[in-house]
Amino acid sequence: MTNIIDKAAMALSGGLMLLGIVGLGIAEILAGAPYGAAPVTNEAGEIVATPMVDPTLRTGLVIAGLVVLGLYAAYRVATPADGTDVAKGHETMAD
Incomplete structure (x- = not known):
């Protein structure tokens, strides 16, 4: 069973990572070339094109999503298991 903290952590971390990876990746594709992270220079060393999104x-959005997941994991380790979580892991007799 998930409670409000579980749902909030899943939504926030998933949203941050999706925005950082998929959302801004689509924005980069729609903006056109260059697709790389570094600015494109010509032979003289002048910058001729830069990526749309820094x-x-x-990277910060993806790391923020991972930090939220890490804090959620620390919360789940620190809180005691209630009766519903323990009841799911009951032992059964083997044949």
């Missing part, structure tokens, strides 16, 4: 922003 790669540190995308």
Whole structure:
């Protein structure tokens, strides 16, 4: 059974990671080339094209999602299991 904290952690972490990976990835594709994280330069060293979304922003969103999952895991380890969680793991007799 999931409670409000479980649902909030799943939604927040999933939303942050989806936004960072899929959402901003689609925005990069729609913006056109270049698709790389580094600016594109010509032979003279002048910057001729840069990515639409800063790669540190995308990385920060994904890391924030992972941090939320880590905090949620620490919360689940620190809280005691209630009766409904224990009842699911009952032993059965083997044949």
